[in-house]
Amino acid sequence: MARSVTQNRKIINTSAAWAVGLLIFFPILWTILTSFKTEAQAISDPPVFLAFDWTLENYGAVMERSNYARFLWNSIVIAGGSTILGIIIAVPAAWSMAFVPSKRTKDILLWMLSTKMLPAVGVLYPIYLLFIKLGLLDTKFGLTIVLMLINLPIIVWMLYTYFKEIPGEILEAARMDGASLKEEVLYVLTPMAIPGIASTLLLNVILAWNEAFWTLNLTAAKAAPLTAFIASYSSPEGLFYAKLSAASTMAIAPILILGWFSQKQLVSGLTFGAVK
Amino acid sequence: MGQIQLNQVTKSFGDVQVIPPLDLTIEDGEFTVFVGPSGCGKSTLLRLIAGLEDITSGHIAIDGTDATDVPPAKRGLAMVFQSYALYPHMSVRKNIAFPMRMAGIDQAEQDRRIEAAAKALNLTDYLDRRPGQLSGGQRQRVAIGRAIVREPAAFLFDEPLSNLDAALRVGMRLEISEMHERLKTTMIYVTHDQVEAMTMADKIVVLRAGIVEQVGSPLELYQRPGNTFVAGFIGSPKMNLINGPEAAKYNAATIGIRPEHIDISETEGMWQGTVGVSEHLGSDTFFHIQSGLSPEPLTVRASGERKLKYGTEVYLTPQADHLHRFDQNGLRIE
Numbered sequence: 357m358a359r360s361v362t363q364n365r366k367i368i369n370t371s372a373a374w375a376v377g378l379l380i381f382f383p384i385l386w387t388i389l390t391s392f393k394t395e396a397q398a399i400s401d402p403p404v405f406l407a408f409d410w411t412l413e414n415y416g417a418v419m420e421r422s423n424y425a426r427f428l429w430n431s432i433v434i435a436g437g438s439t440i441l442g443i444i445i446a447v448p449a450a451w452s453m454a455f456v457p458s459k460r461t462k463d464i465l466l467w468m469l470s471t472k473m474l475p476a477v478g479v480l481y482p483i484y485l486l487f488i489k490l491g492l493l494d495t496k497f498g499l500t501i502v503l504m505l506i507n508l509p510i511i512v513w514m515l516y517t518y519f520k521e522i523p524g525e526i527l528e529a530a531r532m533d534g535a536s537l538k539e540e541v542l543y544v545l546t547p548m549a550i551p552g553i554a555s556t557l558l559l560n561v562i563l564a565w566n567e568a569f570w571t572l573n574l575t576a577a578k579a580a581p582l583t584a585f586i587a588s589y590s591s592p593e594g595l596f597y598a599k600l601s602a603a604s605t606m607a608i609a610p611i612l613i614l615g616w617f618s619q620k621q622l623v624s625g626l627t628f629g630a631v632k
Numbered sequence: 633m634g635q636i637q638l639n640q641v642t643k644s645f646g647d648v649q650v651i652p653p654l655d656l657t658i659e660d661g662e663f664t665v666f667v668g669p670s671g672c673g674k675s676t677l678l679r680l681i682a683g684l685e686d687i688t689s690g691h692i693a694i695d696g697t698d699a700t701d702v703p704p705a706k707r708g709l710a711m712v713f714q715s716y717a718l719y720p721h722m723s724v725r726k727n728i729a730f731p732m733r734m735a736g737i738d739q740a741e742q743d744r745r746i747e748a749a750a751k752a753l754n755l756t757d758y759l760d761r762r763p764g765q766l767s768g769g770q771r772q773r774v775a776i777g778r779a780i781v782r783e784p785a786a787f788l789f790d791e792p793l794s795n796l797d798a799a800l801r802v803g804m805r806l807e808i809s810e811m812h813e814r815l816k817t818t819m820i821y822v823t824h825d826q827v828e829a830m831t832m833a834d835k836i837v838v839l840r841a842g843i844v845e846q847v848g849s850p851l852e853l854y855q856r857p858g859n860t861f862v863a864g865f866i867g868s869p870k871m872n873l874i875n876g877p878e879a880a881k882y883n884a885a886t887i888g889i890r891p892e893h894i895d896i897s898e899t900e901g902m903w904q905g906t907v908g909v910s911e912h913l914g915s916d917t918f919f920h921i922q923s924g925l926s927p928e929p930l931t932v933r934a935s936g937e938r939k940l941k942y943g944t945e946v947y948l949t950p951q952a953d954h955l956h957r958f959d960q961n962g963l964r965i966e
Contacts, residue, residue: 523715523717525713525714525715525717526717526718526719526720528684528704528711528713528717529711529713529717529718529719529775529778530719530730531683531684531703531704531705532682532684532704532705532709532710532711532788533705533710533730533731533734533778533782534705534706534731534734534735534782535705535730535734536705536734539734543730544719547721548719548720548721550721
């Protein structure tokens with residue numbers, strides 16, 4: 357009796373989880389499906405779900421019109437670069453906050469987070485001017501720096517939470533064993549925090565990859581990443597849903613694949629510290 | 633060499649002074665135990681010596697040179713932590729090698745010392761395991777191995793046995809004493825367990841609220857406790873302390889008598905009492921005797937064969953030459 361109740365509950369829970377999952381995934385699924393339709397089928401009413409003439413012509417058209425590889429390369433450099441740079445800066449910052457906290461550490465953490473609450477457009481103007489002055493407009497370097505700064509609070513927060521879980525005595529042992537600060541961070545703290553650092557890395561690559569506001573506003577052609585690639589299909593010649601979908605699919609595919617293969621790492625990373 | 637001198641050392645956390653000005657000298661090669669109830673500042677004192685905490689004022693000298701501002705890595709001391717604090721991502725071999733790697737000792741010498749330490753500590757078969765795959769006792773051995781190989785001026789132990797079960801603790805206690813006899817290196821050992829203090833120490837430092845209550849060899853402290861705190865803290869079971877009119881008869885505010893220095897008789901004696909709980913240990917028997925002399929029952933040690941029923945009326949006689957007298961400030965009267 358009790359067993360069948362738990363069995364039923366399990367079925368209900370699983371179905372509910374799948375329903376929510378599909379609901380969240382549906383827009384992406386629809387985009388992918390639309391990318392294989394003709395432009396006419398893409399806007400047909402009622403919409404067709406699977407029974408359409410599958411075609412690759414949109415992909416061909418997109419590849420012909422734009423240099424996908426260049427956008428992809430820009431995205432990889434900007435997302436990867438900003439994340440690695442961010443981690444390099446955040447590890448020492450999180451170390452000091454986790455292991456030698458001062459009275460103000462909590463305030464600093466909150467203050468850092470508060471910068472994420474400011475609407476980005478609020479600082480667009482000063483940053484844009486700064487970029488012009490420094491000649492950083494439409495450069496991968498400039499964009500890498502901006503995205504690193506944007507995500508830095510999140511990187512520091514995540515690493516701080518991981519580091520908090522590492523017993524301070526182990527670091528003290530390293531100090532007693534003659535390790536300098538650099539050696540302590542490099543040989544003891546970082547290897548112990550690898551799982552945490554890895555999930556921070558993943559999450560921030562995804563965030564940086566998907567970041568659209570700054571990438572659209574601070575690039576023109578040279579440094580434009582995949583977000584700009586998608587955007588270029590939504591405006592000038594009116595709306596071509598199928599081609600837009602094909603471009604979107606191509607833009608999100610790499611990160612979707614990365615996310616798929618690292619989902620275990622990501623989930624354990626995001627719940628780290630919450631459940632022990 | 634490893635002489636450690638504390639000169640007017642104090643430590644405050646914010647406004648709270650945990651160590652008032654303290655002077656202490658630990659001689660080279662000595663096994664010194666800091667003992668006291670939890671919160672007495674013994675671990676803090678050890679961490680000050682280690683350099684893991686900064687002292688608020690005063691000076692620390694190691695082998696005569698001022699080490700007050702020397703970082704822990706440069707003090708040449710090795711520490712064994714209560715939690716073992718092994719590096720979980722390294723094998724036992726790498727754990728033990730770590731301090732030598734930091735010191736830049738060449739590989740051949742590293743291997744030689746690792747083999748020697750592993751052999752001495754029975755770890756040879758475990759060198760390629762991770763700490764997570766070891767038992768508590770083995771982990772503590774690795775921690776000790778890691779401390780030995782760097783050949784420190786002194787070893788610092790911070791309650792190293794508290795996480796082990798009772799049987800293992802006795803074994804490790806002997807191993808550490810054995811190691812001290814062999815290496816003759818200065819060791820400072822922090823514990824709240826007065827049995828560990830008594831059995832291992834050359835010199836015991838009894839601490840209470842950051843203040844050194846008494847310093848001396850285990851037997852000195854046992855036989856001539858300087859005050860009522862040390863009298864009550866050193867020795868198991870505890871010394872019986874009696875206040876009031878009975879103490880006044882001896883011109884003291886408090887008198888103390890150890891359980892083994894009270895004779896028990898069913899017919900005659902100085903103090904009358906009723907037998908409460910008896911603890912039969914086989915070798916000895918401890919009787920807890922209710923008397924009007926002190927709020928707590930008096931503990932009396934008798935031979936293992938001695939049996940007295942609960943509620944029996946008995947008489948107790950303290951052995952006069954083993955009676956300790958203390959004044960109203962709790963200080964010993966000679």
